[in-house]
Amino acid sequence: MVVKSQIRLIKSLQQKKYRNEHGLFVVEGIKVIKELLSTDMQVAELYCSDAKFRGMHTPNGILGVFHIPKPSKIHFSDWILVLDSVRDPGNLGTIIRLADWYGIEHVVCSPDTVDAYNPKVLQATMGSIARINITYTDLVPFLSGNPLPIYGTYMTGTSVYTIAMPKKGILILGNEANGISNNVNLIAQQKISIPQYGEQTAESLNVAMATGILLSELRRK
C-alpha cells in the first residue's frame, strides 16, 4: 500500500531541490524502468501506480524511484563533453543519448545547465542516463585544471571539417540563445564551428544537433 508520505515524497521529486535533498529521482514507464533496472542504477522503490499519483503521467502505470548516482572520477583519456548553460530538457536528454551512442563517458555540466534528473530530460535520454557519468561543477576551475586541449563551439569558429582534431580533448557546447559564456570563452583554446553550405539566412543549428554532428566528426577519424 502506498502511504501519504510516499506520495508526498514522489511528488516532491519533480523538483530539483528535493531530488538533491533526497538524492533520489523518479521515472515513469515500464520501458525505461526495465532498462534502468538492467544497469548499475540503484532502485529505491517501485510502484504500480494508480489514481493516487494524480498530476503525474504514469504511462503503463509503473513508477520507479532511483538513487541519483554519485559522479565518478573523470578520466582524461578520451573526449569529454562540457555543457555551458544548456537549458532545454529535450536538448540535454538528446545530448546524453548522443554521448551514449558515440561512447563518450563523461558529460560535465555548468551548475546552471538543466538538471539531468528532471523528468523531461529522463524522457528524452531513455536508458542512456545510466551509462553516462554526469558531473555538475563550476566550469572555470574544471577547465583550468584539465590536461586536455579545449575546443569551444561557436557560430564563427574554424570549420571543424578543415582542422585535424586530436584523439582526446574537451568539447564545449554553449547556451541555446547566448552560446558559451564569457568566462569560459577565455579558456577555450580553439574556436570551432560547423560551416553553413546553404544561404547564410538559414537558422543556426540547434545545440543538440550541433553536438551530434561534432561527435560524429570526432569519432569518424
Next chain:
Amino acid sequence: MVVKSQIRLIKSLQQKKYRNEHGLFVVEGIKVIKELLSTDMQVAELYCSDAKFRGMHTPNGILGVFHIPKPSKIHFSDWILVLDSVRDPGNLGTIIRLADWYGIEHVVCSPDTVDAYNPKVLQATMGSIARINITYTDLVPFLSGNPLPIYGTYMTGTSVYTIAMPKKGILILGNEANGISNNVNLIAQQKISIPQYGEQTAESLNVAMATGILLSELRRK
C-alpha cells in the same frame, strides 16, 4: 475588418485537406512571417490577430496566409534528400532546416510523410521552408527513373565513415519506427548506417539527428 468567412478559411487551413484545396497555408508569429516576406513565397493575406482567432496560438498577434509554392523541376545535379514516411512534424521541420543549412535544394517526400505546411512543421522549419523545393510523390517511380546512385539509411548498413560517397546522389531516410518501406528497400542500391561507438544498448538515433550527421558527412568531403 476580419469577416466570418475569413476566420472560417484560416481555421480550415489547420487541416491538410483544406490547405491542398485552397493552395494556402497559415503561419503565426512576426519573426517567421517577416522572414517569409523576404523570400519568393507569395503572401495572400496578413492579419493583426485578435480574440477572433480563438484556438490558434497567434504569438505576437500576427498571422500570415501564404500560397503553397508549386514544386519546381528537380535537377539531379547534387544530393537529393528523400523521406519515406517521416511522420513527426518536428522531425520534418528539423530536416528541412538541415537541408537549408547544408545547401540541399530538393527534398522529396512519400505521400504519407507529414505535410510540410502543417503548423507544427512550419514552427520547426522557421524560414527554411521558403528555400527548399519540397515535392510529394510516389517514391518507387521517382527513384526508378532517377539517374543518381541511391543510398538508403539503415540500422545495419555499411558505416558511412568507411565508404567513399559520390559528389551527388539520393539519400533516403525512413519512418521513425519502421525505417524504409519494403518497396523502397528493393531500389536502394547501397545500404548505409551511422555506426554506434558506445554500448550496443543505446537507443537508436532519431531520424532528424541521423539526417544531420549524414548531410555533414556528404558535405565535408
